[in-house]
Amino acid sequence: MTSMPYGSRVSLRTRRGFTAVAGVIAAALVLSGCSAEAPVEETPAPKDLTLTVGALVPESGALDKFGPAVSAAIALAAQDVNDANAKLTVNVESADSGDSTGTTAEDAVTELLAARATVIIGGLSNGISKKVIDKITEAGVVEISPANDSPDFSNYGDNNLYWRTSPSCALEGTALGNEMAERIGEGSIAILSEDTLCEPLLPRALSEAFLRGGGELLSQEMIDESAIDLDEQIDRAIAAKPDAVAIVGSKRSEKIAKAFIAAGYSGDQLFFTGLSLGERGSGFAAGSLTGSIVTHPGLDVSTISDFTDRLLEINPSLKDFSYAAESYDAVILASLAALASQKISGEALSSKLQEVSGGSGDGEVATTFADAAKIVLDGRTVDYDGVSGPITLNDNGDPQGAIIGIYQYGSDNVYTRIN
The missing domain is CATH 3.40.50.2300 (Response regulator)
Structure with a gap:
């Protein structure tokens, strides 16, 4: 997912042409007694946006013990976005990913794409993601895994649409x-x-x-x-x-x-x-x-008791919080990318995910969606540091601030x- 910087090169002919034209305009302004003023650009008002998040969560199979915490985290993130009144509504569609055996994961992705998900959170295992990454990204949809650690994903041909909030091994x-x-x-x-x-x-x-x-x-x-x-x-x-x-x-x-x-x-x-x-x-x-x-x-779960207490309000029976923080942050990042781009498409989200995570630009640090959204809506650049850590996504979509x-x-x- 590497992006190459492109320098701007202006030919001598173009520069000379521009200088000559600029001289004529300046002379005309002097002769007419007018002064040139730079046009004032007005920042367009933010749109009302709706983002559909697909939750590719294990409800069966070998990984099903991780499903409840991941589902609760995605639900909590959607709740926090919707409660912030930031002109963005998040809807969640869930489907069972199963494990890497059988076709449960592929069937789930078909279901989530039919529900018009713009971003899919999952899969949890490397095997699941390797089964579905092509189907997701070829549909122009963003995939953000909260658990994949295989180095194979760092340079995968994903059209810049695969990201993860868990570090490469x-x-x-x-x-x-x-x-x-x-x-x-x-x-x-x-x-x-x-x-x-x-x-x-x-x-x-x-x-x-x-x-x-x-x-x-x-x-x-x-x-x-x-x-x-x-x-x-x-x-x-x-x-x-x-x-x-x-x-x-x-x-x-x-x-x-x-x-x-x-x-x-x-x-x-x-x-x-x-x-x-x-x-x-x-x-x-x-x-x-x-x-x-x-x-x-992974972070020390005992240090995020405020977060886990909130998850327990959603699902009081939770005992294992693995991948919950990473799942929560995945939804928040996708939401901030939607606000920053003012568009709902996989390409638009992907173009802003690195920026809002602090991986590019010189953004202002924020640790909640509400604070981060205010920065974005004020026309500034945000650097979201999440529950799972600083994140800081690189060009390959890998977090560099992982714990x-x-x-x-x-x-x-x-x-x-x-x-």
Whole structure:
């Protein structure tokens, strides 16, 4: 979704022609005794706009536990927009995305397009979005995912219509690399990464961030998803004698970590992505994970209790708030883009999404829709910082102000968030 800057070039002939004409006009004005005044442009009054938001939310399948919070967040965002009296009305149409199996997601998109949705919030999984992105964007409709993390979407051929409020997994690599650099300094590391987890961008970002901190990369092993025996890769990494190891993956993390522990590595020398061992490292000897560092995208839900309390007013049975903040912000951004463009079309929204998120221009920061809308309607540029973070969308539609949580295991092999 990269946009290239275009410089303006005026030919010498054009400039000369313009100068000559300007001279004649100026002379005529002098002879007639008139003075030239710049025309005053009046800002047109904002239109009354109606934006239809399609909610592509899992109500069935493997992801259905996330559906209620996402639905509540979209409903809350629509309520906040409508209550702001900003000459914009948001209507929400919902359809079950299911999971990435079957055709539930494709059928849901057909339903939402028939309802004339201009923007679709979803899907939650990379697999769902890969199934429906072409259908959505080829219809000229914007897709904003609150959960996709695959790097494949950053440079996808989407006609600038795909965006997301969740970060690319490459950002998690940068966060872990920076954390390792801070803790290890000019020491050395090994990286073992599964090829299905954001390969190659996450491990590359991790190594680049660590190297910028002055450290050294001694070994990097990529683990094939179908590999049964990892002993050769693990032995090579241990033989390199790194000061610490980054374990990028999920399925093989426990096996790799136990091998390094058996080789004499302590918990504070082990670094993981994605909470791959779970909240409890129950398969490990007591204390063996003490000090281990883990990264996981997303804000600390305990810091947004005002927001989650409002969600509970909509759905009192909510227990999991995953992707709710990102879904809320997706609707707010689409609404601000509609106000800024004064049009309701996918192309119009897409032309303003980066700007209203603070990714371009020098906007005034606002943290609520009402405040942000006032800035836009006054003819100024807004920089919306949302519940999920600063957002700051780049040319590829990826948030650069996303939050990556840092967790640490204690002596009980249970993690807690430390940043």
